[in-house]
Amino acid sequence: MASRSVETEPSTQAEDDYNAMLSTTDVELLKRAWRNEKAAPEILPFQSDLIARVREQIELMEETVEEKSTLGTDPLSVSLYQMDLDRTLFLLRSYLRIRILKIEKYMFHIQKTDELWNRLSKDEKFFTERCSDDLKKHLEESVLSKLPENYQSRERQSIISEEDDMRLDIFKFDLPELKSICNRVPEPRLDTFVLCRSKDYLTGIQLGDGPVDDRSKLFEMEAGVLYFICYKSIKPLVESGKIELL
Amino acid sequence: MYGRKACQLVKEFASGEKDQLTPFNNDLFDQVISECSQHHHELQSLIRKMQEEGLDVQTARNADHYGALIHLFSIVRNKRCLTAYVYNRTETIRNLLWKIGPVIPKEIEEKLNHWEEEYFKKHSAALRDYMSKALVDLTVDMVPPKDPYIQVRVLEDIREGIVLSDNKNPNFARHSMHFLKRTDAEKYISRGLMEELAG
Structure with missing residues (x-):
């Protein structure tokens, strides 16, 4: 594969052209997006156009494989097409999977940061909301509902929001460091x-x-x-x- | 000492192996919860005492005030520890979901408490929902493919629910060996029903 095409090795003009062409194919772009997503600690903007194009290509490839394998004349080229298809599918799956894993890990942070929130695709947004609702409900049921009354309602938000006065208002006390301890959400x-x-x-x-x-x-x-x-x-x-x- | 039990709970999680779930420590968990109620009770009675003495609770700075603060902070701290315990367990549960799929094996189910099981189910439903919308199954293809086919050995008889992409119906008897599409074999491998033969 052309993974080394961007390296600056001495090469002929023709090779350069060929490499330049390869590095702009959608699969190559997907590979780059996938590498970036994999290495970056935070979630990156969703490559919606690219993903839509790659999906179309995958469909086309599937059709080709289907067609060729029903003909049954050239099993070798079928398996080559199949391999190419499998690799592209892997890239797509892995790309989406890494994003979902990041969402699972940092859902509250992503939800409250507009910049990150806007980087998600529509489906991912929906997933994030559902995920965080489930987790909030889980925390509420297993911990917060068992605590003394006054500590449930507001404090429920303590893992997700900034405004948690922890009833310090009774004492007119301002302890910023204490508040910050209670407001940590996992961030990348x-x-x-x-x-x-x-x-x-x-x-x-x-x-x-x-x-x-x-x-x-x-x-x-x-x-x-x-x-x-x-x-x-x-x-x-x-x-x-x-x-x-x- | 106040707050020690909650700390134990967190330590228990932290000292466990990563991605390994220990049984939910109901006993200790409930003890911390009741400690919180106790703190709350004492906090209330201290405030009442100050009010009876005619002091302004918001501005008075006497021994009772600081005593009440200790109780308040203890509750806050305990709460933080309890949430941390539960939250970190959910993280492990989510990772498990990726590794073993949406069916919880018996030995793991025993380690979860009732809500965690619920959560597991809900979260796997959310994931499934996302995958059906995105039209891709994210649970296969965990490693980059080298070859579209792999050699596998069946470890346990698989009789029902065999779905292969070529619509054939093979006999997956124990110890038999097959040459399968990797995407077909992966789900059986992750459930421990097949193993990949090196080579």
């Missing part, structure tokens, strides 16, 4: 490190980590070179498609 860690590569020469990347005096320096990326870098600092570039993750 954006400060993890990822392997990435850029197609073009990029400059002016602000690194948000490292020693304080280094922070003002801008980082540059050579084309085609692998970097191990904090996700947070390249987040916008991943979103705009300038950098791909591995």
Whole structure:
């Protein structure tokens, strides 16, 4: 397969053209989207157009396989088509699966963050809502309903919302750190490190980590070179498609 | 000491192996719940006492005030521990769903409490619903395919519900070996009814 097509090895013009063509096929784009989704700690925008096209192609391929296998004249090419189909199907399934796993893990966070919420597909949104309702209900039934009365109603939200006064108002007490303890919802860690590569020469990347005096320096990326870098600092570039993750 | 039992509960989960479910600790869980009621009771009586003494509950800063605070914080903390315990278990349950599919084996069912079973069912329904809308089955193809066909050995007799994509009806007797489509075989492998032969 053409997974190495973007590397900068010395190659002829014809090969370059061929590689350029390969890297823009939908399967290749899906592969890139899948890699990015797999490596990114947070959920990325749903590639709705791409997925719709890939689905169409999968249908076409299925028809071809069907047709050829009923003819039964060329079993070898049937199995090659089948293999190609299986691989594309795997990419599609894995892509959707990774997203669902992320949703399962961070549902409350995604639900309350508009930016992330808008990245989901319609079906995913529906799934997220259903999931979080089920989980809320489960927590309510198994924990919250058993607690003394005053601690149920408001506190029920303590895992999902910011406003949890925990009846501190009786005492006119303001303990921000206590409130924050009670309001943690699982969030993706954006400060993890990822392997990435850029197609073009990029400059002016602000690194948000490292020693304080280094922070003002801008980082540059050579084309085609692998970097191990904090996700947070390249987040916008991943979103705009300038950098791909591995 | 206040809050110790809740801490034990969380520790019990944390010290367990990842993705392994321990039986739901009903006993300890209920003890923490009753500890919360006890705190609540004492909190109420302290507030009542302050009111009887004619103090303004909101501004008075006497011993009773701080005593009441201790109880309040204990409840909040216990609650946090209980939710954490239940929440983290649901995470393990969700992961299980991916590994073993929507049917809970007996030995795992024993470890779940009533609500967790309900949750498992509901969540797997939600997942199924999503998959039927998205028109893809996400539970197969867990590893990238090398070859569309694999060699498998049947570990236990499979008599009913055999559905293969080529509509054939093979005899999956125990120890028999077959050459199947990977997507067909995967569901049996994940249920432990077949094993893939290396090679």
